[in-house]
Amino acid sequence: MTDESRGAGGTIGPPWSVDLLADLHAGVLDDQEAERLWPRVNADPEARAILEALEATTADLSALAAEPAPPMPAEFAARLDAALAAESAARQEATFPAAAPQPAPEPAEPPVAPVVDLSAARKRRNRQLGWGAGILTAAAAAAVAITLTVPGATKTDTSGVAAPAPSAVGGPSVGSDGSGAESLLGGGLGVRNYGPLQDSKRFDACVTAAGMDPNVRPEGVRPVTVGGKPGVVAIYTTGKLAQFRLVAFGADCGPGNADKLFDKVVGKK
Numbered sequence: 001m002t003d004e005s006r007g008a009g010g011t012i013g014p015p016w017s018v019d020l021l022a023d024l025h026a027g028v029l030d031d032q033e034a035e036r037l038w039p040r041v042n043a044d045p046e047a048r049a050i051l052e053a054l055e056a057t058t059a060d061l062s063a064l065a066a067e068p069a070p071p072m073p074a075e076f077a078a079r080l081d082a083a084l085a086a087e088s089a090a091r092q093e094a095t096f097p098a099a100a101p102q103p104a105p106e107p108a109e110p111p112v113a114p115v116v117d118l119s120a121a122r123k124r125r126n127r128q129l130g131w132g133a134g135i136l137t138a139a140a141a142a143a144v145a146i147t148l149t150v151p152g153a154t155k156t157d158t159s160g161v162a163a164p165a166p167s168a169v170g171g172p173s174v175g176s177d178g179s180g181a182e183s184l185l186g187g188g189l190g191v192r193n194y195g196p197l198q199d200s201k202r203f204d205a206c207v208t209a210a211g212m213d214p215n216v217r218p219e220g221v222r223p224v225t226v227g228g229k230p231g232v233v234a235i236y237t238t239g240k241l242a243q244f245r246l247v248a249f250g251a252d253c254g255p256g257n258a259d260k261l262f263d264k265v266v267g268k269k
Contacts, residue, residue, distance in 0.1 A: 016047045025054050027190040027220065034192050035199045042195075055187055059172075062186030171195060174248075176227025178262035181246045185266070188220040188235050195223030195232045196251035203232070206253035210260050224248055226261040243267035 023029050024037055041047040072080070172187075174180040197203045203221065204214035218234040225231070226248050233248040244267050250259035 014044055014046065016041070016044065016050065018050055021047060021050050022054060025051055025191065025193070027192045031192065031200055035201075038194065039198060058187035059183075171223030171225055171230070171232075173225040173228075176229075176261075178226070178246065178248065178264040181233070181248075181262070181264050182266045184222065184224060184233055184246060185235065185244060188222040188233065191220045191222045193222050193232075196230055197232055197249070197253065202254060203234075203249075205255045206249050206258070207234070209253065209256055210247070210249070210258035212247070219244070226250075229261065231259075231261050238265060238267075241268065 020037075021041065024034060024041065027034070029037070041051065172184060174184065192200070194200065194203050197206060207214045216236065218236050220235040221232055222235075223230065224233040229250055231248050231250040231253070233246055236245040236247065237243075238245050243265060245263070245265050247263045248261035250261050253259035
């Protein structure tokens with residue numbers, strides 16, 4: 001359950017609960033509560049620092065998930081191969097038990113052992129290693145959250161922790177033509193952060209001004225800096241697997257002013 005009791009006088013506010021800020025950042029709060037909290041959070045430097053740390057951690061974990069799993073050390077690979085061979089021999093013995101000795105002019109040919117595809121076995125092994133890496137990733141995120149929620153702390157000791165990139169204040173930076181927009185997916189899906197547009201009403205007015213249907217809800221909204229200009233990017237599905245449409249609007253977007261910065265489809269074609 002989200003801890004909302006750390007505000008002054010029992011109300012939601014400074015000092016902020018990191019659980020509450022994490023839920024707000026992840027987009028799990030209802031729209032009405034999110035619209036009420038975002039202006040207060042954006043105006044509080046300590047709350048913004050926590051959100052920037054969460055944003056940087058999300059980006060780091062997204063990059064880590066794309067890294068290939070390291071190969072298994074040769075020593076353990078050899079032991080696994082030997083175990084697979086032993087398992088094959090045991091199954092052969094269970095399937096074709098040795099018959100009692102019978103007098104025969106010629107000894108019977110031994111049955112052929114089932115073939116074990118060691119390449120396929122190694123692929124399964126590597127997938128298991130990748131699953132283990134996912135557990136380590138989740139543990140790293142939990143460690144960051146624990147560091148930020150030390151009870152009674154008024155300042156966060158960030159020594160030894162990488163500071164977020166300067167572009168995190170106004171959202172990640174991409175080119176004026178939307179180049180690099182693929183990186184916005186990692187921390188944008190499921191988020192409802194309207195940034196300079198402040199709330200969903202102004203965002204819907206902006207979408208309408210751009211000739212789009214505001215009833216088609218995006219999968220995420222987050223701040224972005226496009227060619228040095230602050231704005232927000234909306235992430236829509238396209239009906240195709242692993243393909244998204246990213247539409248960025250400037251901070252001046254509103255009724256009668258679309259101020260569209262870019263409209264780009266990313267992912268598999």
